[in-house]
Amino acid sequence: MIYEAVIGLEIHVQLKTRTKMFTSAPYAYGAPPNTLTDAVVLGLPGTLPVLNHHAIEQCAKLGLMLGCEIAEVCKWDRKNYFYPDSPKNYQLTQNEQPLCLGGRVEIELPGPSRNVEGEHRWVALNRIHLEEDPGKLTHEAFDTLIDFNRAGVPLAEIVTEPDLYSPTEAVAFLNALRNCIVHAGISDCDMEKGQLRCDANVSLRPAGSEALGTRTEMKNLNSISNVKAAIEYEIERQTDLLEAGESISQETRRWDVESGTSFSLRSKEEAHDYRYFPDPDLMPVQMDRARVAELGAELPERPLETQRRYQQDFGLPYTITSVLCVNRELSEFFEAALETYEAPKAIANYITNDLLRELSAASEHGDSALSVSQCPLTPAHVATLAKIIDAGVISRQIGKEVFIDMFRTGEMPEAIVEKKGLKQSNDTGQIEALCREAIANNEKAVNQYKDGNEKAINALKGPVMKATKGKANPAMLDQLLKQLIDEG
DSSP states (O other): OOOOEEEEEEEEEOOOOOSSSSOBBOTTTTOOTTOSTTTTTTTOOOOOOOOOOOHHHHHHHHHHTTEEEESEEEOOEEEEEOOOOOTTTTEEEEOOOOOOOOOOOEEEOOOSSSSSSOOEEEEEEEEEEEEOOOOEEEEEOOOOOEEOOOOEEEEEEEESSSSSSSHHHHHHHHHHHHHHHHHSOOOOOOOGTSSEEEEEEEHHHEEOOOOOOEEEEEEESSHHHHHHHHHHHHHHHHHHHTTTOOOOOOOEEETTTTTTTTEEEOOOOOOOGGTTEOTTSSEEEEEHHHHHHHHHHHHHOOOHHHHHHHHHHOOOOOOHHHHHHTTTHHHHHHHHHHHOOOOOHHHIIIIIIIHHHHHHHHTTOOOOOTTTTTTOOOOOHHHHHHHHHHHHOOHHHHHHHHHHHHHHHHHHHHHHHHHHOOOBBBOHHHHHHHHHHHHHOHHHHHHHHTTTTTGGGHHHHOOOOEEEEEEEHHHHHHHHHHHHHHOO
């Protein structure tokens, strides 16, 4: 029998706020263990939670970014369970009345090659609700250590519908979701820092069936590659069981990265196992519709929408836009450069090729210039470089050299060109003499050009460009060579 996988994801995103969800205690990744706690975080007797309004607004912005309906009223529930990472033995969450309902995420599936756009489709969301993060457990040889620094950090839990059907679609969804969230400034989504974590619910059903099979939940998926590997493993495991005539147990399984296998943690809990009840210390939150509209107006374009706009308005190819629009800093840098000089194709090429190359090289050498915001270049640098090339001040070849100097020194391109004497030569007499010499020394290329091979002219350009150290005007050089060959 042929089986079809049905996958739903639960993604936990740490919201970018200065303080925790229900207290003024701060949070910062990497702080010494158990130094960012207070009486509320630890659930000491007599303490009361105080709502973080900024976290509410961040979650509402997330919902708006993903096309959710923002509830008129949301409320708080206690999810009761005993784990070592839960200091209060319950978690404040939104079970019955979440902040965000519905929504969808546009994904792009891989194309036939890296440079070809793939199929697009929408993945439906069920809800997004707010809750507080538990602490973090570190398992050592004979001990389990608990760090409560993370406890109480605002979490948005994004729950999809069972609307994904392969590990590849799950990966595409996570990449698209992360890009949207980072673009909106809601979270940095650094999975290595636990800012984005994912659980995957996987079930199988006979191909063509509408009924859902028994699902298992995969935990401990702390990277996108682990999500893919865990789903692939679970599909294979469930397929083997079904083909052997065995049933699937509804359970929670833990993914072990080193062995590439999973093992059962516990039987899957249902809602009644958590004994949800309304939190007695927190009032329901009524969302002001005018404020919700203001939050929506603050949101940027979704990355895939920006990509389509760049292709349509500027004629940029997919290979460029697929790089430029993934990183909001890059796309903002690009648009700021266009305000100085409108040369979209040249500027986009400099950003996606030269700028990213230099940023990568800087990180390899331990320099601090690892991101667009930290590097010494401004949009004006790149725009001005494109402008002086178009004006014929320097050649494109020299422009590559100038770009490297700009990145290393922070100087404007005109200053570098002047200081190094890089201005393009328009001395017709000198260039003509060099052209005649090149023609005399390469009879083979001349004959190939005369026989209709236009590219053969490049073999004649090389010696001239070398003799002028790249300063010969390429347009003048091309014209002179063709004219001299035709005359001869």
